Amino acid sequence: MRAIGIVLAGGNNHRMKELSNKRAVAAMPVAGSYRSIDFALSNMSNSHIQRVAVLTQYNARSLNEHLNSSKWWDFGRKQGGLYIFTPTITADNSSWYRGTADSIYQNLDWLKKSHEPYVIIASGDAVYKMDYNKVLEYHIDKKADITVVCKDMPAGTDVSRFGVVKTDEEDRIVDFEEKPMGADGTTISCGIYVIRRRQLIELIEKCAQEDRYDFVRDILIRYKNLKRIFAYRTTDYWSSIASVDSYYQTNMDFLKADVRKYFFKTYPEVYSKVLDLPSAKYNPGADVKNSLVSSGCIINGTVENSVLFKKVFVGNNCVIKNSIILNEVYIGDNTYIENCIVESRDTIRANSRYIGEHGVKIVVEKNERYVL
Structure with a gap:
């Protein structure tokens, strides 16, 4: 060149x-x-x-x-x-x-x-x-x-x-x-x-x-x-x-x-840094439709029309629709998320509910799961 x-x-x-x-x-x-x-x-x-x-x-x-x-x-x-x-x-x-x-x-x-x-x-x-x-x-x-x-x-x-x-x-x-x-x-x-x-x-x-x-x-x-x-x-x-x-x-x-x-x-390919992660795991009760689910994810609930990045955990009876879940997010049981972008490394507490009613909602949970 x-x-x-x-x-x-x-x-x-x-x-x-x-x-x-x-x-x-x-x-x-x-x-x-x-x-x-x-x-x-x-x-x-x-x-x-x-x-x-x-x-x-x-x-x-x-x-x-x-x-x-x-x-x-x-x-x-x-x-x-x-x-x-x-x-x-x-x-x-x-x-x-x-x-x-x-x-x-x-x-x-x-x-x-x-x-x-x-x-x-x-x-x-x-x-x-x-x-x-x-x-x-x-x-x-x-x-x-x-x-x-x-x-x-x-x-x-x-x-x-x-x-x-x-x-x-x-x-x-x-x-x-x-x-x-x-x-x-x-x-x-x-x-x-x-x-x-x-x-x-x-x-x-x-x-x-x-x-x-x-x-x-x-x-x-x-x-x-x-x-x-x-x-x-x-x-x-x-x-x-x-x-x-x-x-x-x-x-x-x-x-x-x-x-x-x-x-x-389609050639040519798009390259990225590769992490050694296991493939996504879909447990009994998982229901995934028209979504991208990345390596390291564990799905227990319902995911529709969404993009889940690496190492996302979706708890029991969760519903995620039309949303983007960034890397290493833990989503507690019975949580409902729609039209949202969830920031990486967040812990979404059980029974939470987030809906972007007037456009896309950015969800940032303040938690101490990761100590700086």
Whole structure:
């Protein structure tokens, strides 16, 4: 591959509410067995990108633990590898990452020491499969300075949390609005960019000189009339999990047969860190319908249209409907849960009842089961 990869995974997101209190958004569990960042890393590996940097910052402990070995994504090579970069205090800098452009600037030495001519930049909070080689070929064919992967969203979609682009007949981006309150179009940026390495270094250094820190606002939007910035349109499944509702809906999408087949049964595969857990156990009285149940779970009650992550215990006479139960949750007997996301490592006391009546409800039980 003629490119190196950068995965931006350091930002905080208040739209995730309590879910981002103890983990980075890129570390959010997805589809029973994965983390959000697995999809970007798998795409890098499947596109034969051998050198990938992950820029982490906010609540990065669980994310760093997940990335403690590069072998899961086949980056453990003599040539290349997986690099985890967190903010580092130096003689010249004592700041945390102040934005996406600043996070790249603080690790500019890694870019300068690389030899590949191109850079693929991706965010760690999206669920998708993509061959970055096709995007790179498009970038070269168009003689573009920057290529932005875009997607046409269905009419009526709320695009206020995305970057919205407008293109001309050649698919050159002529306008770019970041998170507009009211947008005319429905073509959004997927947060995936291709740029020549030397040009990225030049633009990032100029941003730093002018105290500008954001890649979208201070590079894409600022240079849209000066640089040849093109849109590469994808029609495949793509979903951002950067809000509670979108996170819930993305996991619910995996209950659809076509989505499961696309991610689980269609080449290339999605890789993740593997834990040595026994298969799920269904005791007498268990009734499971249209649900994803992960390894290590023990089911005694009823589960419908739900996603259960690893090592979940469901007690007797429990009913779980249209819900997401994160890792290592213990659910006591006679509990009813509907339209909820239950935070990981919670203990739900027996005879509890949680229902998301006006949207998705996040359940966080305060308990002392785990001592810090």
